[in-house]
Amino acid sequence: MSDGPGGKEAQLGGYGLIRVVEGEHSDAWKAFWGVDIQLQEEAMWKQWSDALRPLKRNAPLVDLAKATPWKVSLARTDGRIMVSDEYERLEARTADYTRGSGCDDSVIAGQSGSGRSYLSHFILAHALSRRQNIIFFTGKHVVLFCPLGAYSGEALNVDLSSCSDFCGIIEGRPVVLVDVDKERDTFGPPEMMFSSIRVYPPNSHHYERWIGSNGSNRLVLDPLPARSVVSAATLQCHIKATTQCLQQLMTCLRVAGINLRSSLSLDSSTLRSELREYISGLTTKSLAEFANRARLSRSQVKVARPGEGPDIVLLRREMTPAEACLPVIASRHILGEISTSHGFAGLSILKNMEAVRRTLDGFLDTRTWLFEHLCHALLSSESPEPLPGTTLSQCFPDGASKRKGALKMAHLCVSRTLETFDVRAMCPFDPEIYHIVETLADGTLHALLHARPHQASRKPGDRVAPAVAADQTRKLRPRVRTAEVVDDRLTKRRKLPADRRFIIFMQIICGTSPELTNDGLRQLEDIMLRDADAEYYYVFVTAKEAVLDLSIIPPHWINRLKWYHLSMDVTVDGGHFIHVSDDSSDEDA
Structure with missing residues (x-):
């Protein structure tokens, strides 16, 4: 058979591959084969840039992106891929592994929704x-890229006996790139035939098999930071340059x-309901199994949750010194949902999570989030006795008035309903609600x-009986009515307890350390201006025996509030939290 292009094309047909003359893979070969990749600068939309500019931590607001012909495979971005440090790191590492003479395999663990498909096309x-022969398995079909062009088929009919001839036709050994489509991996080549780069969810059986039997180089795709998620959103075709879309993105x-997929959905109501349904369906046993399995691995x-629904866990890259997955809680909101469904016991x-x-x-x-919600759960639960090991004490920063405040533990630890609230909105006075700040911009205020x-004036059961109260009233009533003297002078009436x-x-x-930011203090001031007659207290809540630094309180705020320190019995011992109680103990304490 001829060794010319036509003959080689016919030989590749014997391996189940047919030349691709049009479509995104053919266009990709024409655009990238032996060509230096050109990146384009993607500036943040002005509407978003203006909205984010006050948050200096979001600068700079310019990123690089790569336009590709894969407009069908990457339809959400019309083929564009945002260039991230993480993608560049993984591409460089896998390229180094495949340059060797052996059959070194790389397995990249990427959580569902973390951008695995974009990474695969980036690689x-x-x-x-680089003119690297590469066989791309998508789970649906196989595509060969070589000096002859792009070839596609339903399967690659190459075995160990025909491997050498196949490599001769395409003028070199190929590298195999496997991008798993859900759980389908039926088109992969025989093991140890070629060097491979496999991008798997780390909870799949394919990942377990490859890292267990082949001694592959293990890498972890770390999720993009929040700032990069915002930049990636500007490439999404369904996201518009409006402040409404930005607000929806931030809420998600x-x-x-x-998680890239969840955040870019812009559907926070669906995310909330799906998370609530998933979390409420967890049992105490499944929560315990989750916590025990949440180890650096x-x-x-x-x-990790199977499927495409939002997960309560985020898999982060940690060095041990090799790369490994560390499960962490994905958001503060998720711990609030766990608290609502499972209470203090579930939290x-x-x-036992390693994080x-x-x-x-x-x-x-x-x-940090777990400690916060443990405190919320304890304080919102009615306790007939003071919480063991919990101490409330008034603080007097330098220059503060020594006047004693009226705040007591009974004002804090009362059975209340947990609800989230927006600090910027009006919050009606309601002692029955435990208000948790929904959007935590900084650490100034967590709860109201x-x-x-x-x-705090009476203990339960101390209420005076009506008959006794009436008898006491008769005894205190004067026997002879006397003329009432009316003083025309204006006096400042002391507030009755019921009015305070x-x-x-x-x-x-x-x-x-405690945190009091200018923005946070302005929010407190706005709340105080709405109700000038109320008495205001500020409570720092810490773990037991923690030392409180009051020097962070601005001088002009020292006498505007009465300051307190609440030392809670939720402490850190050996790296984990313990709630001290008479009827429970912790095996790790």
Whole structure:
């Protein structure tokens, strides 16, 4: 048979491959084969840039993107791929592994919705630019890219006996790139035939099989940071340059975390309902199994939710020193849902997560959020006795008035309904509600409580009987009516206990210093201006025996509030939380 292009094309037909003359794969070969990849600058939309500019942490607002012909495979972005540091890192690492003479395999663990398909096409484009023969398995079909062009088929009919001849036809050994479509991986080549790059969800059986039997190089696709998710949103065809879309995106980030697919859905109501349904369906046993399995792992990760629904866990890359997956809670909102469905007991189970038990740099959010919601759950539960090990004390910053405040533990620890609220909106006075700040822009305010002095004036059961009260009234009534003397002078009437209102600001601190920002204090001031007659208190909530630094309180705020320190019995011991009670103990304490 001829060795010319026509003859080689016929030979490839014997392996089940037919030349692709049109379509996105043919266009990709023409655009990238042996060509330096050109990146285009993607500036943030002006509407979004103006809205985000006050948040200096979101700058710079310019990123690089790559336009590709894969407009069908990457339909949501019309073929565009945002260039991220993580994609460049993984592409460089896999390229190094495949340059060797052996059959080194790379397995990249990428959680569902983390951008695996974009990564696969990013790696593919760079391989074509290097003139690297590559076989791309998508789970639906196989595509060969080689000097002859692009060829496609339903399967690759190559075995060990024909491998050498196949490589001769395409003028070199190929690299195999496998992008799993859900659980289908039926078109992969025989093991150890070619070097491969496989992008799998780490909870799939394919991932477990490859890392268990082939000694592959293991890599982890770390989720994009929130700022990069915002940049990636500007490439999505269904997202418009409006502040409404930006607000929807930010809400999705707050609800579901930095999972790319969930955030870019812009459908926070569906995310909320799906998370609530999923979390409420978890049993105590399944929560315990989840917490025990949420370990730093280089093997299969069994805690990630299967399918495309929003997950309660986010898989982060951690070095051990090799790359491994660390499961963390995806968002603060998720812990609030767990608290609503499973209460303090359900939250306590999560202390067995490795991200809680160990202090890992860069992964402290799970511990911080869990501590906060444990405190909320305790304080909103009525307790007939003071919580053991819990101490409330008034603080006097330098220059503060020594006048004693009226706040007591009974004002804080009362059976209340947990509800989230927007700090910018009006919050009606309601002692029955435990208001948790929904959007936590900074650490100034985590919760807002309302109380009245009489909540602490009597213990349960101390109410005076009506008959006794009437008898006491008769005894106190004067026997002879006397003329009432009316004083025309204006006097400032002292408020009756029933008229007094306490508004309590709470900041919950977990292993860090207190935080009072200018923006946060302006929000407190707005609340105080709405109700000038209320009495205002500020409570720092910390773990037991934590030292409180009051020097962060601005001088002009020192006497505007009465300051308190609440030391809670939710403490850190050996890297995890413990709730001390008489009828429970922790095996790790």
